[in-house]
Amino acid sequence: MTTDAAERHPLAYLLDLRGLKAEAYLLRVAEQHQRMGYGQMAYRKEKASRWIAGVYAPSYHTQLAMAALEGIPPEAIHAHGWPGWLLLALPDHTLFTLPWTTTGAVHALEITGGPVDRRKFLITTSVTLGTTVAQWSAAAPAGAAPTAGRHIGADVPAHFEQRLDSLRRLDDTVGSGDVYDAARAELRLITATLKNASFGEGVERRLFGAAAEASRSAGWTAYDSGKAAAAERHYSTALRAAASADDPVVGANILAFWAIQHYSTGNPRGAVDLIEAALSQAPRTGSARLTSMLHARACRAHAHAGDTRAAGRSANAALDAYEHAGPIEDDLPCVYWYNLGETHQLLGSSALNLGNPKQAVAHFLEASTATSQEAYNGDAFPRGYAIYLARLAEAHLCLGDVDAAVATAHDAVDRMGGVTSARGTNTLEDLRKKLARRRGIPAVADFLDYTETE
Known part of the structure; x- marks a missing residue:
């Protein structure tokens, strides 16, 4: 076991x-x-x-x-x-057996926005993932049931949407620790608004969309902070809220981030199921950029599963879809981070998983040598860049280029400084273990001494 x-x-x-x-x-x-x-x-x-x-x-x-x-x-x-x-x-069965209705969604939002759950148990097996996705696909959207309370208009969900966009960007630069608490605070505020205010159908659905994004943000930052079980509950709740919002964009984005957790923690087949569900909604989103991102995530899931052919098909689909992407400033807010450089970083990571370090290096280098607008922006995403650099260092090491591996590893450590991320820290620690096998080389020994923690 x-x-x-x-x-x-x-x-x-x-x-x-x-x-x-x-x-x-x-x-x-x-x-x-x-x-x-x-x-x-x-x-x-x-x-x-x-x-x-x-x-x-x-x-x-x-x-x-x-x-x-x-x-x-x-x-x-x-x-x-x-x-x-x-x-x-x-x-804690209640969260996962609530009805897929607007009332059930609000109840789930209350549970996940409440006290932090410290348990490490992850409820979503492959079977329960499949059931959750099927229920999401069949759920009816919100229909503006009569409510008491002060009437609010479209400006309220617009304010929430702006605040959540800021949280996404803060996570990129300061890390997940504090942003997790902020996302949960937003979630509680949106949930209270859904419970206590009155609104029309359009406003209600936008509020549920904001609640879904807040719970997704909490799920991602929980996972990045090492709180995998809490992340599972946030993602499940986010998908319920997305169903009430009838918002294919937020639903697909939730599934993509949820898939990261599953292919990174030993359940790539479950991740494939999540991404396939997201891709089924891709035509409704109207975004080639989002579609490309989903294919790139599918590539990562297939690579973790060791399926070279499926990973290759998804890699080609990601690059093909990206050719139709419009300007990033005109695209969906949730894919502000995804450009051609990011695509190559994801494909490089997949090649490394599949035991092809030469192809991985080619993708990683392509990510930084694309045109200025399409190159991976390491300054804007220091945590992500540190993780990708660690993978590039590993690829160099696999190819026997120890000097390049050590130089890249130093760059990764410098990029990670000041950003809180258990995921990033674990990635760098894994790299140190791989380099430790070459401790007899002076440059490697110096790096290990430099990065040794008390």
């Missing part, structure tokens, strides 16, 4: 919650299985390990016995599937 699988799976969390070893819990299930007339059931701990790892799923009768043991009705097995129905046995 891997750590990532254990953190993501509801059964692993349930065992921890009950304070039980797998074999002891399975013994209880086996006894319930026999009481219900289904016969004997093996209860070796390896069985639970395989369920958690996703190698096998329990038989239907075993699931019925487990549900009975947890006091969950049999119909929940059909409604939520394995392991989704197990969420009903957990104390």
Whole structure:
């Protein structure tokens, strides 16, 4: 059983919650299985390990016995599937079983905007991801139900949208730590407005769109700060709000950022599903730039899954779509950061994942040598640039060019200074471990000494 699988799976969390070893819990299930007339059931701990790892799923009768043991009705097995129905046995199941309505969306916004959840458990398995995306696709948008409270106009969501745009840009330069708290504060303010004011249908949908973006921002900054479980809940809530907003742009953008978390934490297939759902909405967005970004994210997911052919198709699709992109200043606000240089950085990262460092170096260098408007802007995105430089250094190292690797690694460390990002710090630490294998080279030893932490 891997750590990532254990953190993501509801059964692993349930065992921890009950304070039980797998074999002891399975013994209880086996006894319930026999009481219900289904016969004997093996209860070796390896069985639970395989369920958690996703190698096998329990038989239907075993699931019925487990549900009975947890006091969950049999119909929940059909409604939520394995392991989704197990969420009903957990104390934080409410967020993931709320109805996909405007009322459910507001309730979810209240939960995720409340006290910070310190748990490390990640609820969204591949199965629950698929269910979430399907429910998002089928959800009805907000319809301006009658409300009491002071009437507000379009200027209010416009103010929220401007503030959220500023938060996106602050995250680029100061890092995710403080921006996470600010995004959650925005989320609470927008949620209070949705609950207490009155408005027309258009304003309500824009408010839900702003709430979705605030929750997406909180999700991204939570993930970048190392709060992966909180990020999952924010992304799930953001998608609910996007459904009420009937906004394909914010929905596609949420799915793209959510995919980053999944392909970076050992679930690339789930990431592919998220990106495919986002790409299904791409024609509605009217943005070739956004479409290109989604294809580039698909390339990253396929690369993490080791699928060279699919990654190559997505890379070509990203570059082809970008040829039709208009001026960045006239495009959607959420893709202000995405230009041709960024595309090559993402494709270079994918090539590195696929074991092709020579192609990776070519993409990374292409990112910085494009025309001035299309080159990757490292000054504007120091955290992102530090991460890309670390990957370039790794590619140089794979090719045996230690001098270039060390010089690039120094540049990465200098770029990262002053920006808070657990993701960036972890990337640089991984690079140090790879360089440590060459400690006998003086330049490498000097770099390791220079970057050693107390």
